[in-house]
Amino acid sequence: MKALWRTLTLSMLVVITAGCSLLEVNLESGIEPLPQEQLNMRVFSRDFSHVFYSGVEHATDRMVAMELDAATQAGRPVDILIESRALMWKIGAEQALQRSIFQASPIASMVDTWALTAQMAAFFETGAGADLFGPYQHVAVAASRALATEFENTSRGFLSRSDFNTHQQFIADYVAAHPIIDLSFPRTSAFNAWLAFRGISELEAVTTFGTVPEVMSDISDRMAMMSEQTPKILGWKAQLYALHANINADEIQRTLQEISTTSREFQALMAQSPEMMRTLAVDMNRELSPLIERLSEVTDDKLAQLSVEREALVLMVRAERQALEEMVARERVAAAADLDHIAQQAVEKAFQQLTVTLKSLILYFVLFVLVIFFAPLGLGVWLGKRMAVKAP
Numbered sequence: 001m002k003a004l005w006r007t008l009t010l011s012m013l014v015v016i017t018a019g020c021s022l023l024e025v026n027l028e029s030g031i032e033p034l035p036q037e038q039l040n041m042r043v044f045s046r047d048f049s050h051v052f053y054s055g056v057e058h059a060t061d062r063m064v065a066m067e068l069d070a071a072t073q074a075g076r077p078v079d080i081l082i083e084s085r086a087l088m089w090k091i092g093a094e095q096a097l098q099r100s101i102f103q104a105s106p107i108a109s110m111v112d113t114w115a116l117t118a119q120m121a122a123f124f125e126t127g128a129g130a131d132l133f134g135p136y137q138h139v140a141v142a143a144s145r146a147l148a149t150e151f152e153n154t155s156r157g158f159l160s161r162s163d164f165n166t167h168q169q170f171i172a173d174y175v176a177a178h179p180i181i182d183l184s185f186p187r188t189s190a191f192n193a194w195l196a197f198r199g200i201s202e203l204e205a206v207t208t209f210g211t212v213p214e215v216m217s218d219i220s221d222r223m224a225m226m227s228e229q230t231p232k233i234l235g236w237k238a239q240l241y242a243l244h245a246n247i248n249a250d251e252i253q254r255t256l257q258e259i260s261t262t263s264r265e266f267q268a269l270m271a272q273s274p275e276m277m278r279t280l281a282v283d284m285n286r287e288l289s290p291l292i293e294r295l296s297e298v299t300d301d302k303l304a305q306l307s308v309e310r311e312a313l314v315l316m317v318r319a320e321r322q323a324l325e326e327m328v329a330r331e332r333v334a335a336a337a338d339l340d341h342i343a344q345q346a347v348e349k350a351f352q353q354l355t356v357t358l359k360s361l362i363l364y365f366v367l368f369v370l371v372i373f374f375a376p377l378g379l380g381v382w383l384g385k386r387m388a389v390k391a392p
Contacts, residue, residue, distance in 0.1 A: 040158045042106040045113055046221055048154070049101055052117070052147055053229070056093050059143035060086035063136040070135075080243055085132050087240040088183040089140070091233055093120060096185035098229065102222050108191035111167070114155060115178075115190035117148040118171050123180040132183070170197045219331060226324065234320055241313055 064083050071078040100112040121144040123129045124137070133140050156164050174190050 037158065038106040041110040044154060044158070045101050045106070045109045046225075048113065048151055049097060049225065051150065052097055053094055055143050055147050056090055059139050060090050063133055063139050066136050066139070079134075082133060082136065084240060084243050085183060087236045087243075091236050091240070092183045092185040094229060094233060096187060098225065100189065102225070103189065103191065105191070108189065108194075110155070111170075111194045112190045114151055114167065114171055115174050116185075116187070117144070117151045118175045119178070119180045119187065120144045120185075121148040122175050127179050128181050129183065166198075170194055173197075222331060223328070226327070230320075230324055234317060237316065237320075238313060241309075241316070 064086050067079055067082045096116055097113065100116050101109050103109045103112065121141075124132075124140045124144045129140070131137060152168070155167065159167065170193075171190075174193055178187065178190075178193075180187060
């Protein structure tokens with residue numbers, strides 16, 4: 001009888017313990033995090049951006065320095081086209097990289113950045129930019145090919161052999177079909193073409209944007225990159241504008257030196273022959289007056305042109321700043337919308353889990369009542385029958 005009561009007590013404890021465990025409500029957010037492979041793609045693409053910027057800027061600065069040395073040794077003016085094209089390469093390539101890296105999907109960023117580096121290498125090797133830098137073309141070819149090779153070799157490290165071969169074949173076909181045509185790097189994202197190549201629909205391509213910390217980290221990276229690169233790009237645009245503003249500082253300095261030398265010689269001559277110098281001064285005044293008036297008119301025109309160009313530069317900088325502010329505002333609105341959607345999903349998931357938990361708790365409570373009230377009654381009836389049978 002005591003053994004039977006011990007068994008019954010243990011059974012009741014097990015039921016009570018199981019029911020109490022249901023009180024631990026696990027509130028899942030319902031937001032699926034990014035797979036580890038995609039996180040690796042995002043980190044790799046963001047790290048590669050610094051390598052890309054450094055490689056392009058080093059190559060352009062080297063070509064400009066080589067042209068300056070060659071012009072100095074040959075005693076000729078510096079070729080302004082070399083410096084202009086170098087600035088255009090930095091501006092176009094770095095803006096194109098920002099558009100390719102900062103996409104919603106890490107896969108899209110990886111594929112499009114890979115395509116961009118391959119397109120840039122083909123552009124300088126055999127494409128429309130094969131003769132842009134003249135005798136310094138090999139510098140542009142080597143730098144662009146090194147960047148494309150580095151991205152491809154690093155991609156090999158976190159892609160399987162079959163996936164890497166598939167991506168490599170797609171990149172080769174895409175570069176052949178969509179070459180870069182000039183230094184402004186006009187292009188569209190290669191992600192849609194990659195989806196068509198793999199036979200994946202757009203709805204299946206992006207299943208999640210990541211958890212809240214992952215989304216906030218992505219936005220932080222974008223803001224940091226924009227704040228770092230935008231001043232540099234604006235400075236390069238100002239330099240490019242100044243190169244084509246018809247203002248040659250060397251010529252102005254040389255003219256001022258010649259005027260100073262002539263003035264000193266004229267003063268020495270006047271000290272030697274005062275009478276002749278006075279007559280010469282009258283004649284020069286009469287002869288040079290039209291020239292001075294003409295020079296004054298030309299100077300006024302140049303100053304007016306400089307004022308107009310300066311206003312145009314101010315407008316360009318203002319437009320760039322406004323575009324940057326609009327871009328930051330759009331990113332903030334998009335981030336706020338994502339956070340609202342994530343919070344709504346979290347609340348819905350929590351209430352669904354709580355409903356399931358309450359139903360289970362009610363079921364176990366009913367079972368517990370049955371065990372408490374009806375089990376002893378049934379046990380008593382059974383024991384009574386056995387005792388009645390054993391009675392003489």
